[in-house]
Amino acid sequence: MERFVIVTPMKNEGPFILEWVAHNLAIGADVIAVFSNDCTDGSDELLDRLDVMGKIRHFDNSSRRPAPQRRAYRRFLKMDLAGPDDWVIPIDADEFINVKTGDHTLCALTDAVPEARTLSMTWRLFGNAGVTAYDEGFLTDQFRMAAADMTRRPPQAWGLKTMFHRGLWGHIGVHRPKRPTVETFAETHWYNGSGQPMPDRYMEGSWRSGPDSLGYDLVQLNHYALKSCESYLVKKARGRAHHGGEALGLDYW
Numbered sequence: 001m002e003r004f005v006i007v008t009p010m011k012n013e014g015p016f017i018l019e020w021v022a023h024n025l026a027i028g029a030d031v032i033a034v035f036s037n038d039c040t041d042g043s044d045e046l047l048d049r050l051d052v053m054g055k056i057r058h059f060d061n062s063s064r065r066p067a068p069q070r071r072a073y074r075r076f077l078k079m080d081l082a083g084p085d086d087w088v089i090p091i092d093a094d095e096f097i098n099v100k101t102g103d104h105t106l107c108a109l110t111d112a113v114p115e116a117r118t119l120s121m122t123w124r125l126f127g128n129a130g131v132t133a134y135d136e137g138f139l140t141d142q143f144r145m146a147a148a149d150m151t152r153r154p155p156q157a158w159g160l161k162t163m164f165h166r167g168l169w170g171h172i173g174v175h176r177p178k179r180p181t182v183e184t185f186a187e188t189h190w191y192n193g194s195g196q197p198m199p200d201r202y203m204e205g206s207w208r209s210g211p212d213s214l215g216y217d218l219v220q221l222n223h224y225a226l227k228s229c230e231s232y233l234v235k236k237a238r239g240r241a242h243h244g245g246e247a248l249g250l251d252y253w
Helices: 014-026 043-052 068-077 106-112 229-238
Strands: 004-010 031-036 057-060 087-090 095-099 118-125 160-165 169-172 177-180 219-223
Touching (some): 014 043, 031 068, 095 106
Parallel strands (some): 004 031, 004 087
């Protein structure tokens, strides 16, 4: 029986953790492995409690070394959290998998594309929807305005994240796996969010969808990168968890 194993780096996401964890459990994640680094808002204590409750697996990923996201992925691959035929799903805490088929679970998604062993989900960018102040309500209720299907700019609009069978790939990239363990692209069984085969150029590397690979019919990845204005200011002060504190300014907004 296939299992779904989510892996994410995380820093100072305290107010948003419970909704994100609950969403992933509701869609059928079997394991949620969180690698937190340098938290100062109590996130690590909350994650420890969720670990004790059996909801997630929490690992302290703090270090003086840069690139916490890559460090988290390397550590994950050395663990036994996912077997060769399990799905590994690298996503961030501001990304919500939106399955649009069957009962809206991960099993429904893979049932809809039974040949898939690698499957990319294209971002749907969500703005701040005119929300200024932080509110403790669900993100998915507050922010309902998103980019249209054919939003080609900025380039991030068609960024993708990719779930894959652990045994097919030897390295987790931020947007897609790398170092295939098979010889040909056909053996990766790589499909897009509409259940269509991905172009073979992805064997060499690409981090975003194109007109010939875009697909939202079965799944999209809701990307709540901004949230409210107040939440964005907190995120700006924190820096990006997976890029070692890279500054966020008006360009990102």
